[in-house]
Amino acid sequence: MPDAAGLAWAMVQRFMQDESGVTLRDDQSYLLEARLGGISRSFSFPDTPAFVRAACAPGATAPHRRALIDAMTTHETLFFRDAPFWERMEQTVFPSLSATGRPIRIWSAACSSGQEPYSLVMMLEESFPELGKRTEILATDVAADTVDRARNGVFTTLEVNRGLNARRMVRHFDSVAGGFQVKATLRDRIRFSVHNLVAPGLDPSDCDIVLCRNVLIYFEDERRRQVITRLRRAARPDGLIGVGSTETLSLRSLGPGWYANAEKEWR
Amino acid sequence: MIALVVDDSMAMRRIQGKALEAMGYQVSTAGNGVEALAVLGALTRCDLLLTDWHMPEMEGIDLVRAVRKDPRWASIRIVMVTSESDTKAIESALAAGADDFLMKPFTADTLAARITEVMRA
Ligand SMILES: C[S@@+](CC[C@H](N)C(=O)[O-])C[C@H]1O[C@@H](n2cnc3c(N)ncnc32)[C@H](O)[C@@H]1O
Numbered sequence: 001m002p003d004a005a006g007l008a009w010a011m012v013q014r015f016m017q018d019e020s021g022v023t024l025r026d027d028q029s030y031l032l033e034a035r036l037g038g039i040s041r042s043f044s045f046p047d048t049p050a051f052v053r054a055a056c057a058p059g060a061t062a063p064h065r066r067a068l069i070d071a072m073t074t075h076e077t078l079f080f081r082d083a084p085f086w087e088r089m090e091q092t093v094f095p096s097l098s099a100t101g102r103p104i105r106i107w108s109a110a111c112s113s114g115q116e117p118y119s120l121v122m123m124l125e126e127s128f129p130e131l132g133k134r135t136e137i138l139a140t141d142v143a144a145d146t147v148d149r150a151r152n153g154v155f156t157t158l159e160v161n162r163g164l165n166a167r168r169m170v171r172h173f174d175s176v177a178g179g180f181q182v183k184a185t186l187r188d189r190i191r192f193s194v195h196n197l198v199a200p201g202l203d204p205s206d207c208d209i210v211l212c213r214n215v216l217i218y219f220e221d222e223r224r225r226q227v228i229t230r231l232r233r234a235a236r237p238d239g240l241i242g243v244g245s246t247e248t249l250s251l252r253s254l255g256p257g258w259y260a261n262a263e264k265e266w267r
Numbered sequence: 268m269i270a271l272v273v274d275d276s277m278a279m280r281r282i283q284g285k286a287l288e289a290m291g292y293q294v295s296t297a298g299n300g301v302e303a304l305a306v307l308g309a310l311t312r313c314d315l316l317l318t319d320w321h322m323p324e325m326e327g328i329d330l331v332r333a334v335r336k337d338p339r340w341a342s343i344r345i346v347m348v349t350s351e352s353d354t355k356a357i358e359s360a361l362a363a364g365a366d367d368f369l370m371k372p373f374t375a376d377t378l379a380a381r382i383t384e385v386m387r388a
Contacts (some may be wrong), residue, residue, distance in 0.1 A: 031312070082332075153371075157352060157371070157372060157373075158372060158373065159379075160367060160370075160376045160379075161370060161373045161374075161381075163380075165367050165381065165384060165385075166361060166365075166367050166369070167361060167367075168370035169354075169357070170354045170357050170358050170361070171313050173354065174354065175352070175353060175354050216349045239348055
């Protein structure tokens with residue numbers, strides 16, 4: 001007979017699979033206490049299984065559901081993650097978008113705490129200011145509390161240290177209580193919202209670039225295929241899809257992490 | 268590659284020295300700016316200087332200025348590694364000639380990544 005913790009872990013696995021597509025394995029059950037213990041106490045539940053039962057119940061309150069999704073998704077990220085990916089962005093992708101002269105749309109589809117979309121606006125501001133002015137950036141994530149953090153744009157010293165040299169940091173951030181905040185002029189360029197890649201909902205369309213980096217790895221094959229189809233629909237036929245350096249798509253590769261949407265057979 | 272680590276804390280010298288050695292550097296150390304200039308005077312080559320800001324006798328930023336004035340060290344890369352975190356202070360360190368500025372706290376990975384970036388630039 002499974003114990004209370006075992007049952008709770010099974011509920012969390014089921015909930016996360018349904019709500020976010022994220023697959024949690026049986027042998028990851030240590031995450032139950034590691035990620036939910038503190039939260040359960042902060043919501044004044046007697047123990048972690050009691051919190052899990054409440055958050056997974058059909059009529060669960062939004063704060064409980066939000067907290068569960070936020071805690072069970074992995075938000076690991078850093079500014080300018082994977083240097084070769086960003087080098088290609090700077091040397092090839094942005095220059096060719098600059099040359100089009102038309103308005104541009106970019107979707108960062110699992111933006112976590114915002115390092116990815118902020119890297120975009122910093123690079124635009126530094127090297128492609130004209131392009132930056134006509135570029136719309138949408139940044140979304142399924143974890144609502146993390147999206148709030150991203151919108152706020154406040155990062156700790158440890159976070160700004162990862163991926164940002166001092167010149168970039170002082171140019172684009174202000175010192176604030178608790179760390180450093182991205183300057184308002186840059187924050188205003190990004191529209192942040194909660195969006196779930198595996199639930200029905202409205203996606204952006206006609207995107208020149210769709211970034212979905214380091215999130216497909218958490219999905220099972222069938223889910224991954226569905227999400228990729230969805231990303232491709234959101235991208236222009238001549239658009240680009242960007243993924244993490246350890247991920248591959250069965251599309252034409254253009255460089256580290258970069259793929260051409262190109263073929264239309266998925267329509 | 269040869270590096271000089273300047274910090275009045277022996278613990279910090281050791282942490283940074285270890286990280287640099289793991290990256291293949293030969294490491295010298297000094298406890299303040301005056302000592303650092305003496306060590307530099309004795310070295311025939313130095314590629315990288317990591318220095319704290321607040322130290323007795325000679326502060327890190329004065330060390331940066333002194334090194335930048337010396338044509339022998341024209342190509343040395345300088346990173347300030349300090350608990351100073353005011354953006355104005357960081358700007359003044361960059362203006363004094365530091366190539367990068369790493370605020371404490373940081374992880375060993377971050378230190379290595381930043382050094383790699385500075386040496387490549
Ligand atoms: C490891 S982070 C990657 C962040 C960033 N793209 C990067 O590469 O650094 C993965 C993010 O995917 C989000 N995520 C997981 N499932 C999702 C879903 N179904 N829809 C949207 N975002 C999801 C998580 O909340 C998390 O913030």
